[in-house]
Amino acid sequence: MSTSVIEQALKQHHVSLTKPRKQIYEVLSHNEPLTMQELITSLPQIDKTTAYRTVALFESLGIVQRLQIGWKYKLELSNQYQxxxxxxxxxxxxxxxxxxxxxxxxxxxxxxxxxxxxxxxxxxxxxxxxxxxxxxxx
Ligand SMILES: [Zn+2]
Ligand SMILES: [Zn+2]
Incomplete structure (x- = not known):
């Protein structure tokens, strides 16, 4: 899915598409569900705090959802986005x-x-x- 989709989704909420936001969206759209740790490891240029904040933002906007696996979870794009x-x-x-x-x-x-x-x-x-x-x- 192209980045214009995420750009529009963020625009609706008056949130700008920063580089880390774009990169996290892209990694999630090109992978099987990832743990937070895997996501952070795959984007070494993004600091941990930014990654956590971005995921929290995406969750609150319904862009990312948690896939519960036992007591752990993985992150994936919500059904609207994939x-x-x-x-x-x-x-x-x-x-x-x-x-x-x-x-x-x-x-x-x-x-x-x-x-x-x-x-x-x-x-x-x-x-x-x-x-x-x-x-x-x-
Ligand atoms: Zn196995
Ligand atoms: Zn189904």
Whole structure:
């Protein structure tokens, strides 16, 4: 997704697109969900405080969301800013992989929510298990 999207989103909130904000958005849009630590490591030119502040700003504006994995979390762009998908996370090495979109699952979830009288807006679905490499070493 191009940076004009983030520029517009920030403009709406009267926030300017600084270089660190642009870089953090770009890293998140080109990667699988990242921990805060991974995000910081991948952008050594940005100091830690700026990175934390930027992520907090993006969260408050609904640009970034937390993907809860057990008691930890990873950061990813919210559904408005990237295609909706689900994840599978390895319990051993912690890597997270996106699962391909599946219309059947999406429709099922909508139908199940509708049974409860809900109009669903958003959901996260996360599968936990062992990745191929960790399965081999187990
Ligand atoms: Zn693994
Ligand atoms: Zn889904």
């Amino acid at each position: 295609d909706h998908h689900h994840h599978i996370t390895c319990l051993q090495c912690g890597q997270t992989v996106a699962l391909p979109e599946d219309e059947v699952i999406e429709e099922r979830l909508l139908a199940l929510a509708a049974v409860q009288g809900f109009e669903p807006k958003d959901h996260q679905l996360e599968v936990r298990g062992l990745c191929p490499a960790c399965r081999q070493s187990a």
